[in-house]
Amino acid sequence: MNKYSKTLLFIASISTFNIFAGSSEQFQVTIPTLSSEIEIDGEFSEPQWQHASEVELKFETSPGENIAAPVRTTAKVFASETSLFIAFTAYDPQPKNIRANLRDRDNSWGDDMVGIKLDTFNNARLAYQFFINPYGVQSDSIENELTGLESDAWDGIWYSKGKITATGYQVEVQLPLRLFNFDDSHTVQNWGIEFIRFYPRNQSRRFSTHKIDRNVSCQLCQLGVMQGLEGAKQGKDIQITPSFVANQSNQRPLSPKGPWEDETNTEVGLDLRWGMTPTTLLNATINPDFSQVESDAGQLDVNNTFALFFPEKRAFFLDNKDYFDSQMELLHTRNISSPDYGVKITSKTDDHTVGVLATNDIQTQFLVPGNLSSDIATLAQESHNVAARYRFDPSKQFSIGAVMTLKKADDYHNYVYSTDLKYQPSQQDTFTAQYAYSDTQYPNDLFNQFCNGDDCAIAPIECDLSSCDYNERVLRTNKSDAFSDNMFKFTYKHDRRNWFASSQYESIGDDFRADLGFIEKIDAAKFVAGGGYRWYPTDQFFSKITVAGDWDITHTQQDEKLEQETEIYIELEGGYQSYIASGIAQRERVGRRHNPSNINIQNNTQMFDETMGWFYTNFVPMKALRLELDVNYGDNIDFVNDRLGTLTMLNPGIEWKVTESIVLNLSHRYQTLDVDDGRLFTANLSDLRLNWQITLNSFIRLSSVYTDIERDPSLYIYQQPKAKYQDLGNEILYGYKLNPQSVFYLGYSDAFKANDDIDNLTQNEKTYFMKVSYAWLL
Known part of the structure; x- marks a missing residue:
């Protein structure tokens, strides 16, 4: 038997292996089709x-373990x-x-909610989720069993109304079948389902509606079955x-x-969403508005060596985004x-x-990775961007796929080819x-973007932190010819009711790049192993307790040690809807390169010993208030000066539901x-974010993000930064x-800045904007 035949036999054998998934043994409901x-x-x-048909939600699956629900639904x-009606x-x-509470879409988590989960192919890969609060506020998402993630970025057009009554509340829902990918050639549909x-x-x-076995790691494998939808058509x-x-945008320089x-822009765009078949969707956009209506959450970029990550929020890229997901972050569309x-x-x-995606971009933007730092590069060239993903699921246990x-752009390219698999033998x-x-x-000449000197085309034979303008990005981009490399990743997870264990090995070559993705670390090989134990106390303040830990070690591709870490932590879930986690990590890792013109780690860096403790909690002491606190304290490398320091980080947050329609979110x-x-x-x-939901359809939102950084220039060894930086x-x-x-x-937005040269916060940007769009459903 040749190798190809053995592979086909392996796939055939695992496709006949069965575990729970959309099983009538879990739960079954027959849906009548009415005229x-x-x-x-x-x-x-x-x-x-x-x-x-009528069903009852009889079981409490969390925190109680399949016990009788205390109230009737x-x-x-x-x-x-x-359409499907519930x-x-x-x-x-x-x-x-x-x-x-009255909230904008996807922002009512924490409220009373009812909902439904639907796996339209009943193959335990993807499930649509629809939840509604007592006022009819909608939340929808897609659960992806392949990646283990839930994404609320997907937004479908569906209909709901809710009302509070003398005995509780009731909600009415219409889910148009046009929302779903499903095979309408079947006379009768069999979908995975759960009412929640x-x-x-x-x-x-x-x-x-049914019990959930905590000894089974796969969630979508435990849905019930909805049978019916006779003659259903997607339309x-x-x-x-x-x-x-x-x-209208207004800008001015401040120093001096x-x-x-002033600059005024008007744009007309067109989006098309066409269900070509019940299982195939075409999205197209011409002259789109890809500005973000909601500003990104504030992030501190201080003592960081790697680029900050910002999530995608634009509708065109988010529709069926899950079809492109794999175990690696090979597609991050904010690079377009x-x-x-x-x-x-x-x-x-x-x-x-x-899934196939193709766009142009008026510029070329990508991440330049390294093993000690990363940064964003931008070329003033139009680029063409293509991503493709194929996945084959011969069974609920086995999946194999490919990504490209x-x-x-003109004198630049990055091509990535990948294959992946997932196998659940039990x-x-x-x-x-x-x-x-x-x-x-x-x-x-790309490396010149990262060099502050007059000419860094030729590295000095010897230089140090005080005399050399080189950095890792210069070394990683100073290449005259095309280059190639590879990356691979293996993971194993064992997850039971009371204990879990996992291990992972990842190796990324020094010339590997994924410029449409977000792979920020290269020239590294990392091994990690860990596990933990869980308890589920009954009739106690804490209903779930987890104690766990892991160990990892990272080397360069030349077997130079970059980092080694051991961590142990505890997690508690209980009363006041509380979550508490705390741990301690002991880590060895290298600082910055002593000779920045030399890519080596050994004899070119110092290894530091760090011990860091951390604590995190969020809880709801009363229904109108949610509190959060994140604390870190311990050793931390001062990367600018290549020495050890002591980090103190406090990050409190509050969500205050001032009224049923006004909510204040503040974090510091x-x-x-x-x-x-x-x-x-x-x-x-x-x-600070203040939202007034005037009606289910209209809102006023105010946001303000303020950054204030004060430095002591006399303590900096190799550079003299500004003592003050402020941004609002x-x-x-x-x-x-x-x-x-x-x-x-x-809307209206503005920005203010201050530093050593600008005494007070001074406005340097202001923008007035308007957008109108209307979806015609044919």
Whole structure:
């Protein structure tokens, strides 16, 4: 038997191996198909509800372990040829304790909620999730079993109404079948399903229609079965969304202060969303508005050597984003900053999942990685960007796939080719593996972006931190010819009710690049192993206790030690919806290179011993208040001066629901680094968000992010930084959302700066903007 035949036999054998997944042994409901639809008004007066199937959420699955639910919840469900309808009745002996607030979409977590989880292919890979609070506020997401993540970035157009009653609350829902990828060639559908209710009181309780086995690591493998939807058709599923965007931007230099320069822009764009078949979706955009309506959360960029990560928020990239996910971050679409056009096709048929994305970008932006630092590079060249993903799922236990990304400009390119697999031989064991190969060419002068000197084309034979302008990014980008390398990653996880263990090995070559992704560390090989034990006390303040730890070690590809760490921690979940975690880590790691023109680690760096303790908690002492605290204290390398310091970090946060429609979120990060001769810096970051949800569809949002960094220049050995840096960004936004794609936004934002040369916070940017878009459903 040849190698190819053995591979086919292996795949065939594992495809016949069965574990729980969309099983009628878990739960089963038959959905009747009725001839007419209903009005979604939160009332159950239509005659169709008399013929609907009814189920009851009998079990508490968390924190109780499949015990009887303390309050009653029922759901009625039926279908028409084009929609699925659900009516939830959530009983409560004390309706005044119901937690419900007017919120924007996907922002009602922590409220009382009911919802449904649907796996339309019943293959335990992806599931749609829809949740609704008592006022009808919607939250939707996609759960991806392959990556173990849930993404609320996906926004579908569906309908819901809710109302609080004398006995609890009730919610009515319509889910158009056009939302889903499914095979409508089947006369009768068999989907994985779970009905869910969240009941937040002293603890946040989760109720379900069926039991959840904590000894099974796969969650989507434990859904029940929904049978029915006879004659269901997805319909045309064509959505055309024209948009108009206008903004006026004003900027001026501050050192020295100059005149304001005004720029006015108006743009007309068009988005197309077309369900070409029930399982294939086409997204296309022309002249899109890819500005972000919501500003990013503030981050401190102080004593960091690696680039900061910001999540994607733009709708075009988020639709069916999960189809492109793998075990490595090979696609991070915020590397595509400002395209003129884009097209994306995603498809799932039987065991095959395909995604293809192509856009241009008016510039070329990518991450330059290293083993001690990384940074962003930008070329003033138009680039073309392509990503493709294929996955084959011959069984619920086995998945194999491939990823390809291409990024190309005039004298630059980066091509990445990858293959990956996931195998679950049992209900507790999971193996994953991924291999990637890259081919890259940089412009000959790219390294000059990272060199502060007059000429860094030729490195000095000998230099030190005080005399050499070189850094790792210069060394990584000073390449005259195309170069290539590879990366591979293996993981194993064993997860049972009471204990878990895992190990991982990852190796990234020094010339590997993933410029459409977010791989910030290269020239490194890391091994990590860890595990822990869990307890589930009953009738105690804490309902779940976890004690765990791990050990890891990292070397360069030349077997030079970069880091070794041992960590142990404890996690507690219990009353007041509390989560408490604390741990201590002991780490050895290298500082910066002594001779920056030499890429070597050995005899070119110093190894530091760090001991760091950390503590984190969040809890809800009353239904209108959520408190959070993050604390770090211990040894930390002063990377600028290559020495050991003492880090103190305090990060408190508060969410105050002032009324049912007004919520205040405030967080503050205080961070200091002390060295032998005094305090090197003090950094403060305050992030304030105030949201007034006027109605379910309209809101006013205010945000303000303030950064204040004070340094003592006399304590810096190799450079003389400014003693003061201040930055303030503000935004006020009015929004009206008929649905996620039909919106009207009107807003204003500005920015202020101060430093040694600018005495007080002085305004240097201000922008007025408006956006209108409307989704036509055909």
